[in-house]
Amino acid sequence: MMTREEIKNAIKTHFQNTMGRNPKESESLFEKGFLDSFGVVEFLGFLESQFGVSIPVEEITESNFSTLDAVTDLIEKQMERK
């Protein structure tokens, strides 16, 4: 089982690799341009393959993707479900 920090770091690395920068803890991923409605599909693919989870479609909401913390919560929840 990955720790919360490990999950967070993996996501940060992903942003670093794809965008050349990564978000601070509570920064809005949408407002700061890390995510838009059109980049979500790709990001979802990354999360599912990286963490071996399947994120149910009803969880794809703005609040679950608003910040790094929120995404980490979402992944933790899915990992526990497995």
Added chain:
Amino acid sequence: MRPYLIHHLLEESTEKNPQKTCLVEGARSLTYQELTERSKRFAQALMDLGIQKGEHIGILLDKSLEQVIAMFGTWMAGGVVVLINPILNTEQIAHILFDCEIQTLVSDAAKLSSSPFEKIRNAIIFGEKGEVAFEHAFYIDSTVSAFSPLQKEVRQVSDDTSHIIYTSGSTGLPKGIVVSHRNAIDGAFIVCDYTGLCAEDRIIGVLPLNFDYGFNQLMNTVYLGATFFLYDFFMPNDLLHFLEKERISVFAGIPPIWSKLFHPKLCDLSKPRDFSALRVLTNSGGKVPVPIVQGLRKLFPHTRIFLMYGLTEAFRSTYLDPSEIDQRPDSIGKAIPNVEVFVINSEGKECGPHEEGELVHRGALITKGYWNNPEKTKEVFRPNPFLGPENQHLETVVFSGDIVKKDEEGFLYYVGRKDAMIKTKGYRVSPTEVEEALVRIQGVSECVACGYESDGEILLRVFLTVSDGSLTREKIIGECKKRLPFYLVPDDVVILSQFPLTANGKIDRTRVIEEYARAQQ
């Protein structure tokens, strides 16, 4: 005599119902009276900066109450609105500021750290002082309470320029399209008429206001005295929730939004929702694939769905009556009121049924032309060819550059861009035709088709995004061979994780095609 200027629309609705909510942005809102009052204060601020009548005012703000206040304030002060979408990159913003000769800018401190503002003399900044220093600058809050409302009326006529729209620039740098007050007001009259909008409507503004289609939603709102909800679209689940919760009655969208709604990984359509308030849904800015039209019909069974066609140079040309949508889901319909549409072949004659030709628009909504670009203006805004050689100068029509055809009953069908037709394997193929065929394959979400040269021959390439990860190049070509004539079967299939988008949220076709071609070299 009124309304003949855009702000008259607002002032008249304010007189009728001052306490009605005009704008909603998240938890904030403005009544008609508040918007009028703040716009007048903003106009006074511009006057105090010494702006001239007809001066171009750059507005670099997010879709917000402040943005709308700045727009109406500019019109009241006799200025010309130039909306600059903050998601543009520095080079594009610099181009607009330079090309449009903008010396006065409205923005907020957060946006002024990264952009090029050497030429800007005057600024009105919402919020705190930022890093950039201007010769003259006012720092205001959204109430604009530091200024008293403008009392005098600036003399203007309806042919004065109200705004300049910088197109999202899928080809080269963006061009400025010059629009008059008359164009904007006629656009509102016509659209409200054929879509049957009313004062009770609750209109959602998903599109940016620098997009003519998004701008028109605001015009319709203030003309009718309706309520406009400024909304930033991120996730389709939230959008559906918002439509339901706010009992939205009018929704204008574009194909990339619809394709997100029907993306099985992104949007939960199984949850029962109540969309009974949604009376009108419109599409423009690209053709909707037939499976998605059918999906929209199922998702919003009580909603009248309008499929429309337009180009910024003449705003809107056609719509399909909602009663026809199940019989002709692939049609863009017929001309809107106060507009005529011709289909003209290469000899300049009107096409017969099913003959492909260029769509030519005549009527109310023809804009004034391109800013600073007489050559390009002459190419698109031409004398009416049907008036005879001596009298052609009496009327300007717009040659759209779009190839369409008409059926026997006069319904129009979009074929493709004139300059994008692909001559392959002895056939003339429209990218749209290929794209529509491809998105009918289960698991294919979006598609862009183009021609490419290989050993002196033109072949067909498609770029795809897929919702089914197991789809491979081979499977897709195999599917195409089963269902399509040989000349429509792509020779090359490129699967992308996402398409680049223009600032208005449309797929940036040119970028997809050119970036790939460059990477291949």
